[in-house]
Amino acid sequence: MIIAxxxxxxxxxxxxxxxxxxxxxxxxxxxxxxxxxxxxxxxxPQDWWGAVVAATRDLVARTATxxxxxxxxxxxxxxxxxxxxDADGQPVRPAIIWADTRSGAQQRELEQALGAEHAYRVxxxxxxxxxxxxxxxxxxDNEPEVWTRVRRVCVAKDFIxxxxxxxxxxxxxDASGTNAYDQQAGTWSPEVLEAARLDxxxxxxxxxxxxxxxxxxxxAAEALGLPASVPVVMGGGDGPLAAVGSGVVxxxxxxxxxxxxxxxxxxxxxSPLHDPGMRTxxxxxxxxxxxxxxxxxxxxxxxxxxxxxxxxxxxxxxETGRLTAEAADDVDTEDLYFLPYLLxxxxxxxxxxxxxxxxxxxxxxxxxxxxxxxxxxTAFNLLTCIQAFRESGAVIDRIDAVGGxxxxxxxxxxxxxxxxxxxxxxTVVEEANSLGAAVTGAVGLGLxxxxxxxxxxxxxAEFLPDAGRHAVYAERHARFTDAYTALRPWFAGRPH
Numbered sequence: 001m002i003i004a005x006x007x008x009x010x011x012x013x014x015x016x017x018x019x020x021x022x023x024x025x026x027x028x029x030x031x032x033x034x035x036x037x038x039x040x041x042x043x044x045p046q047d048w049w050g051a052v053v054a055a056t057r058d059l060v061a062r063t064a065t066x067x068x069x070x071x072x073x074x075x076x077x078x079x080x081x082x083x084x085x086d087a088d089g090q091p092v093r094p095a096i097i098w099a100d101t102r103s104g105a106q107q108r109e110l111e112q113a114l115g116a117e118h119a120y121r122v123x124x125x126x127x128x129x130x131x132x133x134x135x136x137x138x139x140x141d142n143e144p145e146v147w148t149r150v151r152r153v154c155v156a157k158d159f160i161x162x163x164x165x166x167x168x169x170x171x172x173x174d175a176s177g178t179n180a181y182d183q184q185a186g187t188w189s190p191e192v193l194e195a196a197r198l199d200x201x202x203x204x205x206x207x208x209x210x211x212x213x214x215x216x217x218x219x220a221a222e223a224l225g226l227p228a229s230v231p232v233v234m235g236g237g238d239g240p241l242a243a244v245g246s247g248v249v250x251x252x253x254x255x256x257x258x259x260x261x262x263x264x265x266x267x268x269x270x271s272p273l274h275d276p277g278m279r280t281x282x283x284x285x286x287x288x289x290x291x292x293x294x295x296x297x298x299x300x301x302x303x304x305x306x307x308x309x310x311x312x313x314x315x316x317x318x319e320t321g322r323l324t325a326e327a328a329d330d331v332d333t334e335d336l337y338f339l340p341y342l343l344x345x346x347x348x349x350x351x352x353x354x355x356x357x358x359x360x361x362x363x364x365x366x367x368x369x370x371x372x373x374x375x376x377x378t379a380f381n382l383l384t385c386i387q388a389f390r391e392s393g394a395v396i397d398r399i400d401a402v403g404g405x406x407x408x409x410x411x412x413x414x415x416x417x418x419x420x421x422x423x424x425x426x427t428v429v430e431e432a433n434s435l436g437a438a439v440t441g442a443v444g445l446g447l448x449x450x451x452x453x454x455x456x457x458x459x460x461a462e463f464l465p466d467a468g469r470h471a472v473y474a475e476r477h478a479r480f481t482d483a484y485t486a487l488r489p490w491f492a493g494r495p496h
Contacts, residue, residue, distance in 0.1 A: 001069050002445075003059065004437035005052050006238065007077040007156045009033060009097065009261040012048060014055035015434035016063055019071055019447045021456050023438070025063045026431050029055040034094070039101035039129070039344065039352060042094040045083050045159050052160055056224045072231045073164065073216075074441030076433045077157025079177040079237040079283075082135035085152045089162055092149045096135040097156075098262070099298060101344045101352035103134035106141065106196075110134070110179075113195035116278070122192065124176060124183045124272045124282040124291075129352050130298075130344075131179035133196050140198075153202045157235055164232045165214030168204045172284040173236035175206050183272055183284065183291075209236040209286035210444035233444035236286040238433045243268060243285065243292050245428060245436030246402050247454045250290070255389075255396045257415070257423070258432065259405025263300020263378060264347075265385050266292050267394065279348040279388040286440050287450050293394070295347035295385030300378045301405050303340040303356065307374045311367050324408045327372035329469075336360045336369055337480050338377035339487070348384045349484070353491045359483045375411055376473075379418035380480040386419060398422045400459065402432035409463070416463040418477070420470045428457040 002021070006013040011030035017023055031047035034040065060067060080098040083091060096102075110119065110127045119127050128134070132155060140147045154162070155178070158170045175181040175188070180196070180203065182189040188203050207213065212231045221228035235241070239258070243249070246256040248268050255267040272282040273293035280295040299306075308318035341354035358373065386396055398421050405411050406429040416423040428435050435456060442448040 001065055002071055002438050002441045003056060003073050004434040004441060005055065005073070005075045005160065006433040006437060007048055007075065007160060008238070009078055012051035012055050013431065013434055014052070014059045015431050015438065016059055016065065017438035019442060021435065021439045021442050021448060021452055023428055023431055023435055025059060026434065027055050027059045027062065029058070033097065035099070041097050041099035041343070043097055045091045045095050048156060048160060049163050053223045056226070060225060067226045070226055070230050072233055072441050072445050074233040074437045074444070075157045075160050075235040076238050076241040076437040077155060077160065077174070079155060079174055079239060080131050081155050082132045082139070083154050083156065083159045084136070084139060084150045085154065086149045087151045089152070089168065093139070093143065093146050095156065098130055099343045100135060101129040103129040103138035104352060106134040106137035109137070110192070110195055114192065119192070120278050121274060122182055122189060123179055125179060126278050126281065126350055127179060128346065128350055130346055131177065133179040133192065133198070136198060137196055150202070152204065154204050157237070158204060161213050161232060161234060164216055164220045166217045167214045169207050169213055169234065170204045171207055171209040171234045171236045171286070173209055173240040173286050176284040177237055183282070207234050208288055209234055209440050210288070212444055231445065233441040235437050235440055237283065239264060239266065239294055239296070240283050240286045240292050241436030241440065242402060242432045243436065244287070244439050244450065244453045245432035245434070245457065246400050246426060247457050249287055249450045249453050253454070254398055254400065256400040256402060257382065259301050259401060259403035259411070261302045262296055262298055263382065263403070263405070264294050264296035265382055265389070265399070266294040269293050273392055273394065275388050275392050277388065280385065280392070281347070286436070293389065295388065297340065297347060297378065297381050298343040298345050299340055301403065303342055303374050303378055304405060306342060307371055311370070321408065323367070323371045324375065324410045326368045327375060328410045329413060331368045331372045333369050333373045333376060336362070336365055336373045337483050338373040339484055340374065340377040340381055348381070348388055351488070351491070353494070354484070355491055357487060375414045376418065377480065379415050380477050383418055383477055384481070396421065398424065400424045400426055402426055402429045404430050412463045416465045417469040418473045420465045422465070423463045424459045425461040426457045427460050432457070
C-alpha cells in the first residue's frame with residue numbers, strides 16, 4: 001500500500017493506493033487560511049503537519065490497513081509559497097502561501113536587476129509577487145527581527161518531508177515554481193539569488209521527484225502510527241502531479257484543466273514553452289526530463305466557492321452543487337459579466353492589483369444569473385490562456401477535467417461552450433493530485449513507470465460544445481476582456 005498526501009489550500013487529502021497506484025480510499029482533514037487586505041494569504045505549517053498526522057491515522061483506521069503493509073509515503077503540495085525555518089527546522093512565522101501578493105516592491109527590484117524578459121527565459125516564469133523568492137525578500141525587508149532567525153527556506157511539501165524524514169530537500173517541479181531555479185542549468189540560479197540578495201545556503205538540495213528522501217524518523221513513525229522503516233518518496237508540486245493524475249505524462253496525452261481553488265490549463269512537453277507575451281509559464285515535470293507548460297488563474301474554484309458561500313443560508317456549508325445546477329444551460333446572463341480576480345491574477349494578466357467585479361448587473365438578474373456569470377467569468381479567463389498557448393504553437397483540441405469543479409455537469413458544459421472544444425470528466429477528479437503523487441511514489445519505489453497513470457483514471461463523460469452558444473461566447477469573451485481593460489486603471493489606483 002502507498003499513502004499519498006496532497007497539501008491543498010483548504011486541507012490535506014490522504015489517499016490509500018495499492019502498489020500499482022489504484023485509488024482505494026481517501027480522507028480529507030481541513031485547516032484554515034488567513035486572507036486579509038493588502039494581498040495577505042498565510043497558513044500555519046504546523047496545521048499542515050497536524051492534518052497529515054490526523055489524516056494518516058484516520059485513513060489507516062477506516063480501511064483497517066495493517067501498518068506493516070504500507071510500502072511508502074509520498075507528498076504533493078501547494079506550490080510557490082515560502083516556509084521560513086530556524087536552525088532547528090521550526091517555522092519562524094506563518095507560511096506565506098501562493099495566493100499572497102504583498103511583494104510587488106521585491107518583484108520590481110528583481111526586474112530592474114535582471115530584466116523581465118531575461119528572467120522569464122531563465123526561470124520559465126515571470127517575476128511576480130506570487131512566487132517564493134519575492135515572498136522571502138518581503139520578509140527580509142519588512143520583518144527584520146523575524147529574518148534574523150531564518151536559516152533555511154522551503155515550500156509546503158518540503159516542510160512535510162522534513163517532518164517525516166528529518167531531511168530538508170525539494171524536487172525540480174517545486175524548485176521551478178520559486179522564481180529561483182534555472183531551468184536550463186537544473187540548479188538554483190546564482191544570478192537571480194545575487195539580484196535578490198539571498199544566500200544560496202538558504203535553499204534546500206534538489207532531488208528528483210521519484211527520489212527516496214529517507215525513511216520515517218522515530219518521532220514521525222510514532223505520530224503517524226506507521227513503522228519507522230517506511231520510505232518517503234520526495235513527490236512534487238500539485239500542478240505537475242495533477243498532470244500525472246490526469247493521465248498526462250507525455251505530449252501525445254493532450255491537455256487537462258484542474259478546477260481547484262486556483263485553476264489551470266496544462267499539458268506535457270519536451271521543452272519549456274516561452275510565450276512572447278509572457279502570459280503562460282512552464283514548470284518542470286515530475287517525469288524526469290519533461291516539462292508542463294501551464295497557465296494558472298488565482299481564483300478559479302475559489303470564485304465558485306465564494307459565490308456559493310455568499311448565496312447560501314449557512315456560509316460554512318455552501319450549497320455549491322445546487323447553485324451551479326441552477327445555473328444550467330437555460331440561464332442566459334444577458335450581458336452580465338464577472339471578473340474572477342478575487343485574489344489578483346496570474347495568467348494571463350499578471351496583475352496583483354486586479355479585483356473581482358460584477359459588470360452589467362441589472363434589477364432583473366437573479367442568483368442563478370450571478371452564479372452563471374461566475375462560471376462564465378472563469379471560463380473566459382481560461383480561454384485567454386488557451387489562446388495564448390495556441391499562439392505559441394500548442395495544439396489543444398480537447399481538455400480533460402479534474403479537481404472539485406469537474407464534478408459539476410453545468411460547469412463543464414459552460415467550459416465546453418466557451419472554449420469550443422470537448423471537455424471530458426475523468427473517474428478520479430478530487431484525488432487527481434493524490435493519484436499523481438501515488439504513481440510518482442510507485443515509480444520511486446520501483447513498482448511502476450509513469451505510463452501506468454494512463455490506465456488509472458478513465459474518461460466517464462464528455463461535454464461537447466454547442467456551435468451556436470460558442471459563437472455567442474466568442475463575442476462575449478471580447479466584452480469580458482474590455483471590462484477588465486476599462487477597470488484596470490481603477491484597480492491600480494485603489495489605496496493599498
